Amino acid sequence: MTNPSIDVLGIGNAIVDVLAHADDAFLAANGIEKGSMSLIDTARADELYGLMAPAMEKSGGSAANTMVGVAGLGGKSAYIGKVRDDQLGAVFAHDIAAAGVSYGTPKATSGEPTARCLIMVTPDAQRSMSTFLGASASLCVDDVDETLVASAAITYLEGYLFDPAPAKEAFYKASNAAHAAGRKVALTLSDSFCVDRYRGEFLHLIETQVDVLFANEDELKSLYQTDNFDDGLQALRNHCPVAGLTRSEHGSVILWGDEVHVIAADPVDNLVDTTGAGDLYASGFLYGLARDMGPAACGQLGSMAAAEVISHFGARPEADLKAMATKAGLLG
Amino acid sequence: MTNPSIDVLGIGNAIVDVLAHADDAFLAANGIEKGSMSLIDTARADELYGLMAPAMEKSGGSAANTMVGVAGLGGKSAYIGKVRDDQLGAVFAHDIAAAGVSYGTPKATSGEPTARCLIMVTPDAQRSMSTFLGASASLCVDDVDETLVASAAITYLEGYLFDPAPAKEAFYKASNAAHAAGRKVALTLSDSFCVDRYRGEFLHLIETQVDVLFANEDELKSLYQTDNFDDGLQALRNHCPVAGLTRSEHGSVILWGDEVHVIAADPVDNLVDTTGAGDLYASGFLYGLARDMGPAACGQLGSMAAAEVISHFGARPEADLKAMATKAGLLG
Numbered sequence: 001m002t003n004p005s006i007d008v009l010g011i012g013n014a015i016v017d018v019l020a021h022a023d024d025a026f027l028a029a030n031g032i033e034k035g036s037m038s039l040i041d042t043a044r045a046d047e048l049y050g051l052m053a054p055a056m057e058k059s060g061g062s063a064a065n066t067m068v069g070v071a072g073l074g075g076k077s078a079y080i081g082k083v084r085d086d087q088l089g090a091v092f093a094h095d096i097a098a099a100g101v102s103y104g105t106p107k108a109t110s111g112e113p114t115a116r117c118l119i120m121v122t123p124d125a126q127r128s129m130s131t132f133l134g135a136s137a138s139l140c141v142d143d144v145d146e147t148l149v150a151s152a153a154i155t156y157l158e159g160y161l162f163d164p165a166p167a168k169e170a171f172y173k174a175s176n177a178a179h180a181a182g183r184k185v186a187l188t189l190s191d192s193f194c195v196d197r198y199r200g201e202f203l204h205l206i207e208t209q210v211d212v213l214f215a216n217e218d219e220l221k222s223l224y225q226t227d228n229f230d231d232g233l234q235a236l237r238n239h240c241p242v243a244g245l246t247r248s249e250h251g252s253v254i255l256w257g258d259e260v261h262v263i264a265a266d267p268v269d270n271l272v273d274t275t276g277a278g279d280l281y282a283s284g285f286l287y288g289l290a291r292d293m294g295p296a297a298c299g300q301l302g303s304m305a306a307a308e309v310i311s312h313f314g315a316r317p318e319a320d321l322k323a324m325a326t327k328a329g330l331l332g
Numbered sequence: 333m334t335n336p337s338i339d340v341l342g343i344g345n346a347i348v349d350v351l352a353h354a355d356d357a358f359l360a361a362n363g364i365e366k367g368s369m370s371l372i373d374t375a376r377a378d379e380l381y382g383l384m385a386p387a388m389e390k391s392g393g394s395a396a397n398t399m400v401g402v403a404g405l406g407g408k409s410a411y412i413g414k415v416r417d418d419q420l421g422a423v424f425a426h427d428i429a430a431a432g433v434s435y436g437t438p439k440a441t442s443g444e445p446t447a448r449c450l451i452m453v454t455p456d457a458q459r460s461m462s463t464f465l466g467a468s469a470s471l472c473v474d475d476v477d478e479t480l481v482a483s484a485a486i487t488y489l490e491g492y493l494f495d496p497a498p499a500k501e502a503f504y505k506a507s508n509a510a511h512a513a514g515r516k517v518a519l520t521l522s523d524s525f526c527v528d529r530y531r532g533e534f535l536h537l538i539e540t541q542v543d544v545l546f547a548n549e550d551e552l553k554s555l556y557q558t559d560n561f562d563d564g565l566q567a568l569r570n571h572c573p574v575a576g577l578t579r580s581e582h583g584s585v586i587l588w589g590d591e592v593h594v595i596a597a598d599p600v601d602n603l604v605d606t607t608g609a610g611d612l613y614a615s616g617f618l619y620g621l622a623r624d625m626g627p628a629a630c631g632q633l634g635s636m637a638a639a640e641v642i643s644h645f646g647a648r649p650e651a652d653l654k655a656m657a658t659k660a661g662l663l664g
Contacts, residue, residue, distance in 0.1 A: 049426060050426070052426070052430060053430050054391065054400075054426075054427040054428075054430045054431045054648065055423075055426070055427060055430075056388050056389065056390045056646065057388065057389035057390075057423060058388045058389075059386065068386075086418075086419055087418055087419040087420050087445065087446075088419050091387075091389060094381060094382070094384070094386075094387070095386040095387060096386075098384060098385050098386045098387075099386045113419065114419075314388065316386065
């Protein structure tokens with residue numbers, strides 16, 4: 001087995017975020033579940049966009065955000081995800097490449113336009129997402145380059161990939177290729193409603209294929225259908241060797257073989273928008289793991305990157321994460 | 333003459349801004365004149381975008397930004413400007429309507445894509461703009477509805493409209509229609525290089541048609557080809573009844589018939605991005621003028637709106653300008 005040339009390869013739904021402020025009454029009036037991600041069709045996307053406040057567009061996509069964070073910490077990251085050959089597709093492709101992530105998935109030349117996620121940020125900084133999957137749903141097995149997968153220490157997959165059927169197949173191809181090459185497979189459960197939709201498949205995956213799991217408290221509880229975080233934690237210990245379990249302002253709990261580590265959240269002076277918090281936690285954790293750091297360092301890098309991204313609008317880091325980590329003594 | 337049903341109608345190049353951080357070395361390496369606006373073609377736009385850092389997209393366009401500010405202060409504003417029927421055109425149309433501005437210019441169904449302005453924001457918060465005019469350059473006389481012009485107390489025109497030839501014709505049609513209806517015509521000189529390109533025409537316009545002029549110090553000096561602000565001010569007094577002359581952190585000087593008023597800049601705790609400062613100064617000034625306020629109130633509303641927009645990324649206000657103005661005692 002050769003040494004990996006890439007730290008982390010992310011595979012996910014390639015999405016441009018459309019971010020605007022909204023109040024709780026807007027969410028209620030439009031049937032939007034606070035804090036969650038809902039899938040919407042073209043008609044609903046047009047309707048909801050028409051009702052939204054003036055917005056800004058920033059590249060997003062959960063695994064894509066995570067790969068940008070890995071690159072920002074100084075890691076080598078790559079990304080597989082599908083856009084169309086339209087203006088928003090050009091925006092997505094520009095932004096991820098400009099952030100230093102290797103990205104070469106061919107753009108779709110027909111079919112649905114590039115995916116958009118309409119994100120309402122409420123005054124409490126919570127984000128509620130309505131996603132039109134568009135072209136991202138056409139990611140297929142042909143887009144997964146097994147040589148690329150084999151070259152990455154960790155292949156990181158979104159639970160969201162289970163929503164479009166061809167992407168799910170791509171997911172399995174990548175996971176199998178990673179293990180065939182002796183590499184690690186990481187999964188994020190993405191969203192508690194996503195867990196509801198694919199609980200059986202996720203449980204099977206975790207028991208058989210996942211080396212590193214990311215989940216927040218709601219997702220873990222949903223996975224094991226329990227109201228108790230600790231019950232979920234104990235259930236997971238039997239199946240998954242490494243996990244980063246995030247608990248918002250209460251930090252994270254890390255499963256590391258037989259060990260359990262509790263990591264504090266980094267303080268945030270000005271909480272603006274929680275979009276991307278979980279994605280960037282995964283950036284720090286995965287970078288640490290790919291570079292053979294221990295659980296405390298992995299968790300602390302995750303806490304630091306998450307704190308940066310929630311201190312401004314949008315799901316990708318704006319500060320120099322590597323410099324921040326070096327200043328904080330987490331990187332040499 | 334009936335009372336106007338609209339406070340201000342803006343006509344300009346309809347543009348989506350692409351904003352990213354850059355350092356001075358980037359500007360130098362790419363031949364970008366700091367603080368100015370340069371026109372670029374498709375090839376240059378693609379090349380420069382490829383070199384830019386990860387960016388965000390926000391609707392822009394000088395007069396469009398100004399109309400959003402007028403609406404934000406509680407005024408009735410409308411806008412005429414051309415986009416294409418593409419994704420960025422949809423973004424522009426959504427954002428301006430969602431901000432409360434009446435906007436109904438038909439989208440171009442063929443030809444160039446929607447205009448983009450690549451904006452590099454340097455650590456000193458200065459913005460340098462490279463504009464691909466695209467579809468905005470196809471604004472033509474047919475897009476100017478004379479009934480709409482006649483219904484507005486003030487029609488506000490961008491100097492930038494002189495760059496595309498058909499838009500210049502639209503400019504004259506609007507100016508003539510406004511005066512025929514007994515309304516006021518306002519002009520912003522837009523950029524000192526723009527003044528260089530059209531000095532003769534601008535001087536003629538100011539001497540014959542412009543009731544209200546907006547210019548910053550560099551533009552005024554360029555107009556009268558002088559190194560001395562006061563010489564420019566004295567020259568302008570002979571030709572234009574009302575003017576708002578902005579001087580960055582030194583505030584503004586207002587010509588008001590025979591009077592000259594000096595207005596302080598509002599303090600800004602956190603200067604982030606000067607994009608839109610002049611546009612939003614014009615918002616406050618024009619709103620005050622349309623509502624028959626005096627020069628001090630017009631200038632103070634302008635200073636307040638400008639201070640808001642330079643305290644964050646992007647050229648459109650994010651705070652509630654009307655509430656801010658009410659709290660500051662500028663509106664009742």
